[in-house]
Amino acid sequence: METEEKKLENLLKWAAHLGITDSSNGVPSHSHSSLGHSLTISHFPLAGGRGLGAVRGIREGELILKVPKSALFTTRSLLNKDHNLSHAVNSHPSLSSAQILTVCLLYEVGKGKNSWWHPYLMLLPRSYDILATFGQFEQQALQVDDAIWAAGKAVLKAEIEWKEASKLMKQLQLKPQLVSFKAWLWASGTVRILSQLMHTKIIGSWILVSSRTMYIAWDEAGCLCPVGDLFNYAAPGEEPNGLENVGGMMNASSLTEGDAEGILDSEKFNPQLQRLTDGWFEEEANAYCFYARQSYEKGEQVLLSYGTYTNLELLEHYGFLLDENPNDKFFIPLDTGIYSSGSWPKESQYIHQNGKPSFALLSALRLWLTPANQRRSVGHLAYSGCQLSVDNEVSVMKWISKKCHGQLKNLPTSSEEDNLLLSTIDKIQDYKTPMELKRVLSTFGGEVCTFLEANGVQRGKNGGELSFSGKTKLSIERWKLAVQWRLRYKTTLADCISYCSEIINSLLCKNVSTVRTKQLMR
Ligand SMILES: C[S@@+](CC[C@H](N)C(=O)[O-])C[C@H]1O[C@@H](n2cnc3c(N)ncnc32)[C@H](O)[C@@H]1O
DSSP states (O other): OOOHHHHHHHHHHHHHHTTOBOOTTOOOOOOSOSOSSSEEEEEETTTTEEEEEESSOBOTTOEEEEEEGGGSBOHHHHHHHOHHHHHHHHTOTTSOHHHHHHHHHHHHHHTGGGSTTHHHHTTSOSOOOOGGGOOHHHHHTTOSHHHHHHHHHHHHHHHHHHHHHHHHHHHTTOOHHHHSHHHHHHHHHHHHHHHOOSOEEEETTEEEEEEOOOOBTTBTTOOBOTTGGGOEEOOOOSOOHHHHTOGGGGGGGGSOHHHHHHHHHHTOSOHHHHHTOSEEEETTTTEEEEEOSSOBOTTSBOEEOOOOOOHHHHHHHHSOOOSSOTTOEEOOOOOHHHHHHSOOOGGGOOEETTSOBOHHHHHHHHHHTSOGGGHHHHHHHHHTTOOOOHHHHHHHHHHHHHHHHHHHHHSSSOHHHHHHHHHHHHHHHHOOSHHHHHHHHHHOOHHHHHHHHHTTOEEOTTSOSEEOOHHHHHHHHHHHHHHHHHHHHHHHHHHHHHHHHHHHHHHHHHHHHHHHHHHHHO
16 A cells, blocks of 8 residues: 555646646746645644745745646536546536536545546545534534534435435446445535635625635646645635725625625625735636745745635535634524614624624614614614614623523533533543443543434444444534534633623713713703
8 A cells, every 4th residue: 555655746747747836937837846846745743734835035025936827627628538427428418517516526536546536546545524424413412403413414315316316426327335325425526625715795775895715717626736736725814994994895895796696796896805815717827826925934834825714604615623623603593683674694694703793783783773753863873883872782782692601591501611622522532441432431531422322332342442423423523613613603702791791891881971071060
């Protein structure tokens, strides 16, 4: 069996042969490796594992990697090379472009060493922790209804897409293990993760700066980009103020999808959008080009922004989350009347990761907590983000605080318990014998026991070593991600409660001092 090192060497040799290069002028250098001028493959345990590090000082804006069109793994490039595949795919016009790219990937994997892409395929991750791979236990471990729902939906979607594509896979006579749902999760996860970087998307009348695809103009599914897909992720900073804070956003609802698409297509309308991603396909160069978003010192990991994502979205699309995510946001259940009292979209009414309510949530609540017969007269103030009165503002803060308290109370565990559980989960992976595990369980029971039961964790035949199957180890990773996610949710809600108390106190203090001043002046 080839070592990981040998596989990497083969990949870089293969990539150099295809003209993939990290030379600063973008000209391939006929070397045996496509990397070495600017980048090298390294391990970054705290930020994504395998990734790309700088081999020299890199300046912001420098071209750091160029991947020619001929090296991109796209449906079109595969169909052009394989008549059998092309014929079969064309007889299934109802499949989506992502489903087709997924089948193409499995088909290519099935060719083994005979695949032209073999050096690249050998180094693809073996599994992912995206939401679609979450079993019932891990889904429930998210605890928050919205997140459980998102996970359930992701699993269901994957199942439906797999069933729809199974006819094509059978027609292509893929090996049984490549037709399985497990293989589908892997392949669709690969397509989702490695082709779905950097693309602006429009939902309803909203331009979401969050990204979805490693965009190529000629295929909705995007492309797999050898070597370019080794960049790990760093969040691009908070959403541009233009989308969250400016009162002009209320006009967003009058922007039709067509208008928005036109604006986006021009790619000129907002330089901030472009700054959120660091790579794109350049027609002139006929290549995917990646630029350094910031300066890096030798040895530092060079990171890429795939777009702005909340932690739940990162989990859904990429299978990881960030400890500190400036784009994270959390939703609390709101009464339906709140949505109908104003025109703020549901997605805009949330709590920021720092605990502050969003502009739209505050505006909507200010209006909703105003008596119905007075709303018309203060609507313009609410929409422009102004406080309506001290009483109104205090009611808003009390309302949010109460909601957060209610949410926290309804969740099965507290933040303290989750913190303890996280360290317990780490211990489960460390402890090897039943005796040791017993000690861990005595400090924390409940969920840990359910996990062990759900995964049928067995003792070794001789009653000695605990045996954790590969499946159980993956489940442990996903469980940990679920607990980390819900802990962030709880921390944010607790921060929001503190924020509301601070505002209430400062408003009441100001009010008291104003009344006193007025009394003194009389
Ligand atoms: C485009 S790939 C990046 C290369 C990947 N590390 C590899 O070895 O193939 C994206 C995947 O890398 C991991 N990843 C990227 N950025 C990360 C980060 N900041 N923290 C944790 N995992 C990250 C996630 O598993 C994600 O699905």
